[in-house]
Amino acid sequence: MATKHDGFRDFVLDQLADLRGVTCRAMFGGYGLYQQGTFFGIIHKGRLYFKTDRITATRYRDKGMKPFKPSASQTLKNYYEVPVEVLEVADDLTVWASQAIQR
Incomplete structure (x- = not known):
């Protein structure tokens, strides 16, 4: 059965179509x-998060983005929410995803 967030997942995958070999697993x-086997992103509750490091995390924080927080007691500080303005432009999203893959 499809969830209401499957449409967002499909949108993200469409936006990343220029990156060969991107797959999605529940x-x-x-x-x-x-x-190609490298885990680089998370789709959770209608939001997209990319893997970061000390350098790239600053870019996300400068845009007001927060780290992935799957529960009240857990935060994954190396995954940050992707800004909407990046998500909406496939070329920009591909660049940010490529950087996440290299982390």
Whole structure:
């Protein structure tokens, strides 16, 4: 049965179509994004998060983005929400995803 967030998942995958080999797997109530076996993103509750490091996390924080918080007691500080303005432009999203894959 499809969930209401499957449409968002499909949108994200369409936006990332230029990245060859991107796959999506169900995990912890959301989806994990992989590119040729490298885990680089999370789709959870209608939001997209990309893997970051010390350098790239600053870029996300500068845009007011927060780390992935799957529950009240857990925060994954190396995955940050992707800004809407990046998500809406496939070329920009592909660049940010490529950086996440390299982390």
